[in-house]
Amino acid sequence: MSNGQWYPPEWPDRIRALAAGEITAAVPRRAATVMLLKDTSEGAHVHMLRRRASMAFAGGAYVYPGGGVDERDARPVRWAGPSPSEWARRLGVEDEASAQAIVCAAVRETYEEAGVLLAGETGDSVVGDTTGDDWETDRAALVDRKLSFAEFLDRRGLVLRSDLLGAWARWITPEFEPRRFDTWFFVASLPRGQRTRNASTEADRTVWIRPADAAAGYDKGELLMMPPTIATLRVLGRFATAAEALAAAAGQDLAPILAQARLEDGELVLSWPGHEEFTKRVGRAGPAGPTGGTP
Numbered sequence: 001m002s003n004g005q006w007y008p009p010e011w012p013d014r015i016r017a018l019a020a021g022e023i024t025a026a027v028p029r030r031a032a033t034v035m036l037l038k039d040t041s042e043g044a045h046v047h048m049l050r051r052r053a054s055m056a057f058a059g060g061a062y063v064y065p066g067g068g069v070d071e072r073d074a075r076p077v078r079w080a081g082p083s084p085s086e087w088a089r090r091l092g093v094e095d096e097a098s099a100q101a102i103v104c105a106a107v108r109e110t111y112e113e114a115g116v117l118l119a120g121e122t123g124d125s126v127v128g129d130t131t132g133d134d135w136e137t138d139r140a141a142l143v144d145r146k147l148s149f150a151e152f153l154d155r156r157g158l159v160l161r162s163d164l165l166g167a168w169a170r171w172i173t174p175e176f177e178p179r180r181f182d183t184w185f186f187v188a189s190l191p192r193g194q195r196t197r198n199a200s201t202e203a204d205r206t207v208w209i210r211p212a213d214a215a216a217g218y219d220k221g222e223l224l225m226m227p228p229t230i231a232t233l234r235v236l237g238r239f240a241t242a243a244e245a246l247a248a249a250a251g252q253d254l255a256p257i258l259a260q261a262r263l264e265d266g267e268l269v270l271s272w273p274g275h276e277e278f279t280k281r282v283g284r285a286g287p288a289g290p291t292g293g294t295p
Helices: 011-019 085-090 096-114 133-143 149-156 211-221 227-238 242-251
Strands: 029-040 043-051 067-068 159-161 166-172 181-189 205-210 260-264 269-273 275-283 286-288
Touching: 011 260, 011 269, 011 275, 029 096, 029 227, 029 242, 043 096, 043 211, 043 227, 043 242, 067 096, 085 096, 085 166, 096 133, 096 149, 096 159, 096 181, 133 149, 166 227, 166 242, 181 227, 181 242, 205 211, 211 227, 227 275
Parallel strands: 029 181
Antiparallel strands: 029 043, 029 067, 043 205, 166 181, 260 269, 269 275, 275 286
């Protein structure tokens, strides 16, 4: 049975066009996504969204809350936890402003898309309820970019809790994709008193699911996912609780993962270094997996 690997049919043509110099690689935009976890009697569950089928990028695929970095995310904000300089070293970026922007984007996008806010009135507290008309007004203003995240925190008298995040992985969209992202994956635990909701206009469904069950759905071809999503799910499935996953974040490798394409015996071979399960061989008959099956 085929798995649920997201594979756009236009990729082979774009790969060949890039190799021939007919198109140029787009510069990837920095982005952040958060694997939000909560503990249940059946183990840790992760929050996922299904992107609407009409979306130009990854339509129908299951993803985590996240999105692109807003240039205003680098503005000074109320901050608690590891400093931006510490985050710069961990994330492998050149300066504190870049690191702050990535962390802010992770927290902001989680609030915009899931209604969950990793912030509190003090450096050791977290808001317990983000529902209500006034909260929704501010959230909508963030989504519409009428309000920067720094302004939002100031208005609410809140401090961003960077210590509630753990950096997990970094994946860069292949060079042949027209829309590219340099994405940092984070892990976090659902704050007590808060609850998720589908606040994203880009998603038509949200679920709380055990990482192992999500991975099984992908393996059966029932859940569509991009390589970074299923790869991180497989690792998350090793941990029984959110706390265990957060503790393990410090040991995760943040070396960027970028797909590679090459010609081999007349076939186009697409691979992700260190992740052989995603290798695709593209010939005249179309894409095939490592064992020759149709994706």
